[in-house]
Amino acid sequence: MKSEGVLKPYFKQTWHIYLASVTLHAAASIIFAYFPKVLGDFTDKLKSGVLGSHDVVHYSVLLVLIGAGYALLGGYGQYLVMYVGRLFEYMTRRRLFTHFSHLSEHYYSKNGVGKMLNYFMNDVTGVRESISMGINQTAMASMLLFSCVGAMILSDIPLYLIAASVGPLILIPWIVIKIGPIIRQRSRKVQESLGTMTESAEEQFGGIRVTKKFAVEPIMIKRFGAYVDQIKTNQLSLVRISSLFQAIVPFLGNLSLIVSLAYGGYLTIKGEITLGNFVALTLYVRMLMNPLQQIGNVINTVQRSRASLQRLNELMAVQPDIVEADNAAAANLAKSPICISDLTFTYPDAPQPALRHIDLVIQPGMTLGIVGRTGSGKTTLVKQLLRVYDPPADAIHIGAADIREVTLESLRNQIAYVPQDGFLFSTSIRENIAFARRQARQSDVDSAAKQARIYDNISEFPEGFETKLGERGITLSGGQRQRTSLARGFIMQAPLMILDDSVSAVDAVTESEIVHTIQQERQGKTTIIIAHRISALKHADLIIVLNEGEIVQRGKHEELLAEPGPYAELHAIQEEGSQYASGH
Ligand SMILES: Nc1ncnc2c1ncn2[C@@H]1O[C@H](COP(=O)(O)OP(=O)(O)OP(=O)(O)O)[C@@H](O)[C@H]1O
DSSP, rough: OOOOOHHHHHHHHHHHHHHHHHHHHHHHHHHHTHHHHHHHHHHHHHHHTOOOHHHHHHHHHHOOOOHHHHHHHHHHHHHHHHHHHHHHHHHHHHHHHHHHHHSOOOHHHOHHHHHHHHIEEEEEEHHHIIIIIHHHHHHHHHHHHHHHHHHHSSSSSHHHHHHHOOOOOOOOHHHHHHHHHHHHEEEEEEHHHHHHHHHEEEEEETTTHHHHHHOHHHHHHHHHHHHHHHHHHHHHHHHHHHHHHHHHHHHHHHHHHHHHHHHHEEETTSSSSSSSHHHHOOOHHHHHHHHHHHHHHHHHHHHHHHHHHHHHHHHHHOOOSSSOOTTTTTEEEESSSSSEEEEOOOOOTOOSSSSSEEEEETTOEEEEEEEETSSSSSSHHHHHHTTOOOOTTTSSEEEEEEGGGGOOOHHHHHHEOOOTTOOSSSSSSHHHHHTOTTOOOOHHHHHHHHTTTTTHHHHHSTTGGOOOOGGSSOOOHHHHHHHHHHHHTTTTTOEEEEETTTTTTSOOOHHHHHHHHHEEEHHTTTEEESSSSGGGTTTOOOOOOOTTEEEEEEOHHHHHSSOOOOOHHHHHHHHHHHHHHOOO
């Protein structure tokens, strides 16, 4: 699959609007180029004393028509190009978001959210400026240049006078070529430092509670201040070169004006050109200044946005790590066993495997418990079943099919994965629970909430299930959050439910109620429970103990208790703890 980049699909859709806009700009510029000619003719008639009152009316009407035509055509052309510019932002942000949503977890673990936001905001806007303001001004300016030079050549103004007057202006493109790359390089530095600051801000806002608890605000402020300082330094260096550029261009324009006034004035006094031609020449030179300056500005903007465009195109070219196989077929997790054989998995760039030689069969309908110390590979194992990371070929089969040849949609629709820290969105509790089942009835939401033992808490909120969470709403406690995301898992009634330490933040009594519900509600359906507390999984049909990516023990609760090993040790520690807690 080849990426089309961001501009190609956009221009495919909008080229006719651009064509209309450029045509309107061209027409406006041609009309406007008549302005000095009309004034020149007027001056000549005035000077030769043949100007009658009907001539005054004639010239006035002509000037009004030129002004109105320029404003109407140019204005409408401008509107069109601004309109398509906004369309670019809209289209590109939508495409970027769709693309982001297909990228794998691995991509996100390597690229911070701040970087993504930077792509979304600054880069898209930067490119939009180039292709709306840039194209608009380039079209307008080049047409005006073309028309002015054409009109001057067609008039009686001698070519050598035109050449001398316009000469300094010709230096402008040279200046642009010299200074442009420096501007581009400095601008890239500004963008990079902005990206770093956004990333840091995002992380620090995310971790603000931790910062406050540890009272380390001054350190964080200082660290953030360093990023802001870096932006200031980079921006000042950009401003210096841009200002130099912005100053040289008008200076050259004024130089042209001085030459045309001095040399043109001299030739007029000598009678070699008419006064009308002198007036027209100075007006033309004045008129040429703006478009040339605009072209300079546009080149500046385009230089700056080229880096943005490059970043966006590179991003659109990133291929998701997990892709659907051509021959992918839907899996049926309700009927097919999951067979894991000799699975060894290493994270990209990791020095050693996170899972080693895993052999396991998960029969449909069974409950599997997974225990193990932190970092032993529990989450990694279930992520392989979700294909968050792809396992090696032939390592996991669902029925007869390799999991890599199963459609992602069928897999993810049939698995309810409840992580330890399920993310809740800033919307109503109802929408959070019915996240994967948008059409769920209220009765389904109610029963999922009851199963997750969160129903009573929600009912106590004045707005019940419509209570908003997050920035614009209330904040749930850690345990309430966990149970809300547990309800989100229950409502799916999926053939496979994975509880990844999903009741770690609830009290022991509630946990045992939830475990009891799981046993009842999920009879006949496959459930995987990852837990640190043995009480949460001792009812499982099979329990595996992971250590450093390997299965070191497997069996039922009683069997594992009977053999010496980490399971019995963990049980002893937890039993001791609970006896101590209950005062025995
Ligand atoms: N995205 C990742 N990239 C690289 N290494 C990772 C990634 N995620 C986890 N690991 C590493 O893989 C190993 C297993 O991690 P995993 O999250 O599976 O452990 P876990 O048993 O679920 O731990 P916990 O009980 O703390 O949740 C750890 O050494 C961890 O550092």
